[in-house]
Structure formats: structure tokens, C-alpha cells
Amino acid sequence: MQRISLEQRDDWKTQAESLGFDFHTIDDAPYWDESACYRFSLSQIENDIEDPSEEIENLCFEVVQRAINSEEILTKLAIPADFWDYIRASWLNQEKNLYGRLDFSYDGQGPAKLLEYNADTPTSLYESSAFQWLWLEQAMELDLIPKGCDQYNSIHERLVEAFQTLQRNKDIDGKLHLASCQNSPEDEGTVRYLEECATQAGLETSFLFMEEIGIDANGHFTDLDDMGIRTLFKLYPWEWIMTDDFGKSVPQSGVTFIEPAWKSILSNKGLLPLLWEMFEGHPNLLPAYFSTDPRATQLEGDYVKKPLFSREGSNIEMVRQGEQPLKIAGPYGEEGHIIQALHPLPVFDGNHTVIGSWLVASKPCGMGIREDNSPITKDSSRFLPHVIY
Amino acid sequence: MKRSKSLKLALMGASVLALSACEEPQDVAVFENVDQCSQQDGFDRTSCEENMQLAKDEHIRVSPKYTSVEDCEADFGSTQCEIAPVQTSSGGSVFMPLMMGYMMGNMLSGGSRVATQPLYRSADDPKNFRTGDNQKVAGKTGVSKVPANVAKAPTTKTSTIRRGGFGASAPKMTSSRRSFGG
Numbered sequence: 001m002q003r004i005s006l007e008q009r010d011d012w013k014t015q016a017e018s019l020g021f022d023f024h025t026i027d028d029a030p031y032w033d034e035s036a037c038y039r040f041s042l043s044q045i046e047n048d049i050e051d052p053s054e055e056i057e058n059l060c061f062e063v064v065q066r067a068i069n070s071e072e073i074l075t076k077l078a079i080p081a082d083f084w085d086y087i088r089a090s091w092l093n094q095e096k097n098l099y100g101r102l103d104f105s106y107d108g109q110g111p112a113k114l115l116e117y118n119a120d121t122p123t124s125l126y127e128s129s130a131f132q133w134l135w136l137e138q139a140m141e142l143d144l145i146p147k148g149c150d151q152y153n154s155i156h157e158r159l160v161e162a163f164q165t166l167q168r169n170k171d172i173d174g175k176l177h178l179a180s181c182q183n184s185p186e187d188e189g190t191v192r193y194l195e196e197c198a199t200q201a202g203l204e205t206s207f208l209f210m211e212e213i214g215i216d217a218n219g220h221f222t223d224l225d226d227m228g229i230r231t232l233f234k235l236y237p238w239e240w241i242m243t244d245d246f247g248k249s250v251p252q253s254g255v256t257f258i259e260p261a262w263k264s265i266l267s268n269k270g271l272l273p274l275l276w277e278m279f280e281g282h283p284n285l286l287p288a289y290f291s292t293d294p295r296a297t298q299l300e301g302d303y304v305k306k307p308l309f310s311r312e313g314s315n316i317e318m319v320r321q322g323e324q325p326l327k328i329a330g331p332y333g334e335e336g337h338i339i340q341a342l343h344p345l346p347v348f349d350g351n352h353t354v355i356g357s358w359l360v361a362s363k364p365c366g367m368g369i370r371e372d373n374s375p376i377t378k379d380s381s382r383f384l385p386h387v388i389y
Numbered sequence: 390m391k392r393s394k395s396l397k398l399a400l401m402g403a404s405v406l407a408l409s410a411c412e413e414p415q416d417v418a419v420f421e422n423v424d425q426c427s428q429q430d431g432f433d434r435t436s437c438e439e440n441m442q443l444a445k446d447e448h449i450r451v452s453p454k455y456t457s458v459e460d461c462e463a464d465f466g467s468t469q470c471e472i473a474p475v476q477t478s479s480g481g482s483v484f485m486p487l488m489m490g491y492m493m494g495n496m497l498s499g500g501s502r503v504a505t506q507p508l509y510r511s512a513d514d515p516k517n518f519r520t521g522d523n524q525k526v527a528g529k530t531g532v533s534k535v536p537a538n539v540a541k542a543p544t545t546k547t548s549t550i551r552r553g554g555f556g557a558s559a560p561k562m563t564s565s566r567r568s569f570g571g
Binding site: 042045130133134136150151152153154155156157174175181182204209210211212213214215216217218219220222226227228236239240241243244245246247249330331388 | 390391392393394396454456475477478479481483504522538541546547548549550551552553554555556557558559560
């Protein structure tokens with residue numbers, strides 16, 4: 001694993017904009033950054049990222065299987081009791097999941113360590129799946145990188161296949177509605193991209209904002225044409241659905257949700273202590289405890305404290321002996337915290353680097369790399385492409 | 390190779406394809422009752438009965454629903470409505486049009502892509518059979534060709550009583566935040 005400085009394509013911004021990828025730059029700071037790329041060997045990808053991702057996904061299923069039958073665990077995860085039966089049913093009925101991203105700290109050697117699982121509402125999908133792929137093709141054509149390079153990235157192909165399978169098996173029956181929150185062009189962009197994948201798979205789709213969803217007299221959700229919603233892809237966290245006004249209508253609504261409700265167990269930072277408790281010593285896991293657990297004191301010294309529902313690095317606190325704690329501001333934390341052993345991100349040319357390992361329909365199929373000047377990556381962290389050669 | 394073999398240039402913005410328009414029209418069969426169905430060439434009575442039952446079950450789900458019989462009759466004609474076996478959340482009656490027939494796949498050409506469903510006749514266009522989401526199917530019984538989207542299971546037309554119940558839990562977006570995801 002190396003960081004290689006590169007020449008940029010002259011017209012990449014024009015291309016990004018013509019494809020609708022218009023958050024490539026944020027407040028004049030680059031988000032998409034092709035002034036460098038990361039280079040991996042095939043065995044680093046296959047042995048250190050791909051295989052562990054598949055294995056962790058299976059460990060996660062064991063956690064879900066255990067959590068749905070344990071009121072103690074569901075309480076620790078701060079999941080409202082009104083939703084326990086619904087979550088359990090979503091798992092037992094094998095409601096299908098579409099995608100997720102495991103975040104790893106990995107420096108090219110030794111096992112990748114799982115930092116967290118964005119299992120419910122992962123973003124940076126389009127950059128990983130499509131724009132990174134396009135960069136590879138064009139960078140080879142322009143001789144910016146050697147011909148014959150590869151990339152760990154069949155995300156797009158797998159997404160289209162996954163939608164085809166969902167349709168064939170009637171997991172998506174009729175029209176697929178897709179929704180994100182208003183005022184987030186990035187989230188909307190991610191959902192519009194997934195809509196494009198669904199369309200390429202032959203599905204009929206309709207986009208609307210979460211705020212626009214309606215309800216009828218029978219407690220069924222409706223779109224802006226007053227048509228009932230049967231399947232809803234929502235880029236909107238389950239923990240917010242559960243506290244929203246319409247949340248209580250969800251279990252009886254008859255709507256199939258993607259991601260399904262059981263993903264709320266995996267997107268919760270409480271997943272990390274549960275994994276450690278069940279598979280302590282696994283090479284890809286870091287020691288982690290709920291902050292209320294007396295064993296959390298074992299991690300005194302160097303640790304990271306994370307709210308159960310934190311997203312995009314918000315409210316994460318990093319503590320190192322002899323240093324001021326590093327805190328990211330944000331709205332989360334009232335729901336409780338976990339403590340995870342500190343495994344600092346590797347530093348390449350002064351950049352802190354995190355690996356996002358993508359799964360589609362639970363199969364690992366690609367990777368996206370984010371860099372930050374700070375040891376905690378956030379929603380503003382730069383996205384850099386990668387190559388295998 | 391670890392990457393996608395090809396990638397149709399995927400847009401992030403609004404979808405440009407109206408895909409249903411490109412799909413092949415589908416063969417569907419329309420009947421008013423089981424007898425009519427079983428007399429059609431290539432259709433056996435058992436399948437006719439099974440599909441009739443499927444359509445009857447769907448009828449409750451997909452038929453247009455009204456909270457007054459007058460509103461229902463305005464759309465479907467006098468005495469063409471019945472009480473639905475559901476209630477509003479406040480316990481009021483719900484009305485729906487009578488099922489006038491059903492649609493199923495053509496058994497001669499393998500009708501697997503056709504969703505069996507109930508059919509209705511509206512007051513303003515009584516000679517045509519229509520689906521629960523008001524798509525025209527055919528003016529006659531027997532086998533007809535319809536656009537692919539008509540052959541799909543209908544979504545239900547209903548009345549929205551309230552919107553805006555999702556979204557309140559999202560933290561207020563500040564200039565430094567771009568995404569609620571992760």
C-alpha cells in the first residue's frame with residue numbers, strides 16, 4: 001500500500017458536473033482528490049480487505065441473531081421497545097439488505113482493524129462505484145498510471161444485479177420508491193445514483209423526500225401522487241424513523257424497507273462491543289465496551305469514545321495519554337456511548353487514511369479511500385481513488 | 390479482474406430513462422368470471438379459479454378506497470360500490486368499487502410477468518376494464534396486448550390525510566455538514 005502523487009485529468013471537474021457529481025468540491029476545498037492515488041497489491045486487497053469483510057459480515061449476522069432475542073442487548077443499543085418485535089420480524093422474515101460499508105484502519109501490513117460499520121445509510125457510494133471507475137479507465141488512457149491496472153470495484157455491477165435479484169424474487173414488487181432528506185445534495189445524489197442502478201435493472205422507480213411522505217387513513221404511507229408506497233429505499237437512519245411522528249405507523253404500514261430494520265443493530269456503535277464480546281481476540285476486531293461496562297476501564301489511556309448513533313465522525317472523542325483529547329462537535333451522544341481501543345489511522349504524506357470496504361447484498365465488492373488532515377475522518381474528508389498493480 | 394467489466398455511464402442526477410416505455414408489450418387475459426376463463430383456449434379451470442381467488446384477495450388491497458359511498462359512486466356509477474372490509478383509523482366505513490373482472494397472464498405464452506389483479510369499470514369510461522391504479526387494460530374479454538407497466542402489480546391509489554411525519558429527527562443541517570449518512 002503506497003500513496004502515489006499523480007497528475008490530474010484536465011477536465012475532471014467538467015466531467016463530474018456533467019454526471020451530476022456536483023459536490024466534488026466543498027467550500028473551495030477538494031472532496032474528490034485525484035492529485036494522488038493509493039496503490040495496493042492484489043493480495044493486500046484479497047487477503048486483508050475482501051476476505052475479512054466477508055467474515056465480519058457473517059459475524060455481524062451472529063450478533064443480529066443474538067440481539068433480536070435479547071431485551072438486555074436491545075436496551076443497551078437504545079432501540080425503543082416499541083420496535084423490538086418489528087426488528088425481530090424483519091430478521092426472521094429475511095428482509096433483504098442492499099448495501100453497507102465497513103470502515104477499516106489498515107496500513108498495508110497486518111490485519112485491517114474494524115472501526116465501525118455504516119450498515120444503514122452509507123454515502124460516498126457514487127464516488128467509489130462510478131467516478132473512481134471512470135478515473136481508472138481515463139488515467140490509464142492518458143498514461144497517468146500504467147496500462148493494465150485493476151481496481152477493487154465491481155460495486156456498480158453488483159448493485160444492478162442486486163436490484164435484478166430483488167425484483168425477480170418479488171422482494172421488490174411493483175414500483176420502488178427512494179427517499180432522502182431535504183437540504184442534503186450529497187444524500188440526494190447518493191439516492192439518485194441508486195435510482196439509476198435500479199432503473200438499469202429494469203425497475204420502475206420514483207424519488208421523493210422523506211419530508212414529503214404522507215399517510216392515509218389505513219396507516220399506509222403514500223407518495224406525492226397519493227399512491228401507496230410498497231417498497232422504500234430510505235437514506236435516513238432507522239433511529240430517526242423510530243423517533244419521528246410517523247415512526248409508530250411503520251410496523252403496520254406494509255412497506256418493505258431497504259435497508260431493513262434489522263440493520264439498525266449493525267449501524268449502531270454498540271455493534272462493536274457486541275462483536276468483541278462474542279469474538280474476543282479476532283484479528284480484525286478492536287477491544288470495545290459499552291461505556292457503562294466496568295471493563296471499559298481496561299482501555300484507559302488510549303481510546304476512542306463514540307456515541308451509539310454517531311455519523312460522519314460527529315461527537316467522536318479521541319483520548320491519548322499525555323495529549324489533549326480530540327473532540328469533534330455534533331448533535332449525538334444522549335443515547336449512550338461505547339469505548340473502543342485506539343488504533344490510529346495510518347499516516348501517508350501527512351494524511352490520515354481510512355479504508356471503506358463496500359458490500360452489496362452482503363458480498364464484498366469494492367473500496368473507497370478517504371483522507372483527512374486530522375486523525376478523525378468526517379464527512380468533509382477527501383476521497384482518493386485507488387489502483388491494484 | 391476486480392472491477393466492473395463495463396459501466397453504463399451512471400448519472401447521479403435525475404434518471405433519463407423511462408424504462409417501462411422500452412419494454413415489450415405483454416399478453417394478458419381478461420375475464421369476467423371463471424367460466425369465461427375456462428372456455429378460453431389453453432386455459433384450464435384450476436388455473437382460472439386460482440387466479441380468480443388471487444384477484445379477489447388483491448381486490449381488497451388495490452381497489453380505490455373512499456370514505457363516502459357517494460364519492461365512490463361518482464367515480465364508478467350508481468350501485469357499483471361495496472363496503473370494504475377495512476375501517477379508517479377512527480372507525481369509519483370505507484367503500485370500494487365492485488370487482489368487474491380479472492386479469493392474468495396468457496397461459497399459451499407463459500404469463501409469468503403478468504401480475505394477476507382485479508379489474509374495474511369506471512363511470513366515465515364504462516366499456517373498458519381498468520386496473521386498481523386506473524390504467525386501461527382492454528375493452529373486451531380474452532387475450533389482449535397491454536404496455537408492460539399495466540401488467541405489473543398496481544400500487545394503490547389512496548387518500549393522504551397527512552404529510553411531514555418523517556424528517557423531524559434529523560439534526561438541523563449546518564453549513565459544515567453535508568450529509569446525514571455516513
